[in-house]
Amino acid sequence: MTVKHALNIVKMKKMKQEQIPLTMITAYDYPSARLAEEAGVDLILVGDxxxxxxxxxxxxxxxxxxxxxxxxxAVARGAQHTFIVTDLPFMTYHGSIDETMRQVRRVMQEGHAHAVKLEGGAEIAHTVQAVVQAGVPVLGHIGLTPQSVNQIGGYRIQGKDQADAERLMADAKALEQAGAFAIVLELVTEQVAEAISKELAIPTIGIGAGRGCDGQVLVFHDVLKYAPDYREKKFVKTYADIGEQIRQGISEYVNEVKKRVFPGEQHVFAADEKVVDGLYGKGKVEG
Incomplete structure (x- = not known):
């Protein structure tokens, strides 16, 4: 079996030049990461x-x-041959550079990530630059930025008017100039995302940003419809419905235990007759 080698940021930029799409999926634990790696994804995002x-x-x-x-x-243990990006969570990179570096160090040293992801545009470019200069690859994230959902008024499509389109383009260029190796574009109109992708030398990875991006990212649980109360999303395509399979499987297990169908003969271990005699007394366990 051929051992997969993780991508690096130089190879990713070359893939953009050669118009080879990048595939990214979120994963949050060992088994999902292991399965994603075996399926051949290019990058795994440990998203907040x-x-x-x-x-x-x-x-x-x-x-x-x-x-x-x-x-x-946990993800790093499961996907040892895949490039792993981990989110810095809410308000961990908006204070001093020293404080930001402490959080980055934890993610890299304790979390075993290969890169970090930061939400925001021009307003965090100086932070991105400092992290990159410290030797840590940074994935940018603009468009819908979930950590700012209360400020931007909910989960709204970005880039619907000229002013917003120009802001997104300026943010993307600022992140590229700061040294980001790629940028996630979330819930951005297709035309604006395509224009940004053509303008930048670094890859763009879209989620709900149309067909013009250099790669795509989806959430593991959306791809597999793995949720108890799954809600359909316009920008998501589900490829399997394991949520329903899990529900049915557990339901069948519960029913079989209640009816004493499980465990069956094939699931039990038999002791030697002498052991049984010692427990109950010879001749007391009959037919």
């Missing part, structure tokens, strides 16, 4: 979306650096 998806929060805002380090470390 884990707050919504696996921790039961309404937004990503409650997610802590401890959450991110814990889940990043």
């Amino acid at each position: 979306s884990l707050g919504n998806v696996v921790l039961g929060y309404d937004t990503t805002i409650p997610v802590t650096i401890e959450d991110m380090v814990y889940h990043s470390r």
Whole structure:
């Protein structure tokens, strides 16, 4: 079996030049990361979306650096040959550079990530530059930025008018100039995302940003419809419905236990007759 080698940021830029799309998927634990790697994804994002998806929060805002380090470390164990990017969570990179570096160090050293992702545009470019200069690859993230959902008025499509389009373009250029190796474009109109992708020398990775990006990212649980109360999303295509399979499987298990169908003969271990005699007395266990 051929061992997969993780991408690096130089190869990703070359893939853009050669028009080879990048594939990214979120993963939050060992088994999902292992399966994603075996399926051949280029990058894994340990997103702070884990707050919504696996921790039961309404937004990503409650997610802590401890959450991110814990889940990043699990993903790194599962996908040892895949490039892993881990989110810096809410308000961990808006203070002093020293404080930001402490959070970055934890994600890299304890979480075993290869890169970090920061939400925001021109307003955080100086932070991105400092992190890059410290030797850490940075993935930018503009458009809909979930950590700012309360400020931007909800989960709204970005780039719908000229002023917003120009702002997004300026943010993308600022992040590229600061040294980001790629930029996630989330819920951006297709035309604006395509224009940004053509303008930049670094790859763009879209989620709800149309067909003109240099790559795509989706959430593991959306791709597989793995949720108890899954909500359809226009920008998502689901490729399997394992949520329903899980529900049916567990339901069948419960029913079989209640009816004493499980465990069956094939699931039990037999002791030697002498052991049985010692427990109950010879001749007491008959037919």
